[in-house]
Amino acid sequence: MATSTVENYVKQILLEQEQSEGSPVPMGKVASALGVVPGTTTTMAKSLADSGLVDYAPRIGVRLTEEGEKLALHVLRRHRLIELFLVKVLGLGWSEIHEEAEKLEHVISEPVLERIDALLGYPTVDPHGDPIPSAKGKMDIRRLENLSSSPIGKRLRIARITDQEPEFLRFIEKNGLQPGAEIKVLELNQIADTISLSLSDDEAVMTIGVSAAKKILVE
Numbered sequence: 001m002a003t004s005t006v007e008n009y010v011k012q013i014l015l016e017q018e019q020s021e022g023s024p025v026p027m028g029k030v031a032s033a034l035g036v037v038p039g040t041t042t043t044m045a046k047s048l049a050d051s052g053l054v055d056y057a058p059r060i061g062v063r064l065t066e067e068g069e070k071l072a073l074h075v076l077r078r079h080r081l082i083e084l085f086l087v088k089v090l091g092l093g094w095s096e097i098h099e100e101a102e103k104l105e106h107v108i109s110e111p112v113l114e115r116i117d118a119l120l121g122y123p124t125v126d127p128h129g130d131p132i133p134s135a136k137g138k139m140d141i142r143r144l145e146n147l148s149s150s151p152i153g154k155r156l157r158i159a160r161i162t163d164q165e166p167e168f169l170r171f172i173e174k175n176g177l178q179p180g181a182e183i184k185v186l187e188l189n190q191i192a193d194t195i196s197l198s199l200s201d202d203e204a205v206m207t208i209g210v211s212a213a214k215k216i217l218v219e
């Protein structure tokens with residue numbers, strides 16, 4: 001069985017691969033996302049390669065093997081199902097669940113995970129709108145635009161929030177911008193680097209920065 005360190009690495013590499021669209025992920029990127037010093041990641045990359053979980057090219061980066069991807073998807077499945085369980089069943093706030101899931105994802109047993117899956121009705125997305133891989137390791141990645149590049153004046157539905165920092169999530173919650181919310185972009189102000197929008201059921205206009213808008217995906 002993989003250690004939690006190995007699980008964290010393969011999961012992070014999978015998340016980075018999602019961004020890089022298949023090209024190898026530099027270990028430096030993985031290191032900064034995991035908050036570790038770059039030196040240790042080289043050792044880790046070699047050891048992951050020895051275990052057959054990644055292909056590693058020094059100075060270029062890593063790419064998950066089929067086996068590595070299978071493990072990563074399974075860790076992601078545990079993480080996202082746990083997050084949904086914590087919100088739906090235990091009533092935790094969605095800004096506090098990520099840290100809890102980071103711990104529980106390494107210790108939950110398969111039978112308990114499958115019971116949670118069934119209890120929740122075999123969900124396909126977690127509370128942040130992130131896709132939940134199936135038990136068979138399939139994950140539907142929807143192609144979604146972010147709010148900074150979406151059309152003006154069109155009704156849009158928020159589908160996914162890509163930043164899981166509690167502070168950012170609290171900002172999203174405070175403004176009613178959680179997945180499922182319907183909004184309309186009113187104006188993109190390139191000078192101020194801001195976007196004005198309104199919620200469909202509310203006339204009030206709110207203005208957010210473009211960097212925040214980039215972390216909000218819509219459909």
Ligand SMILES: [Zn+2]
Nearest residue numbers: 083098101164
């Ligand atoms: Zn999370």
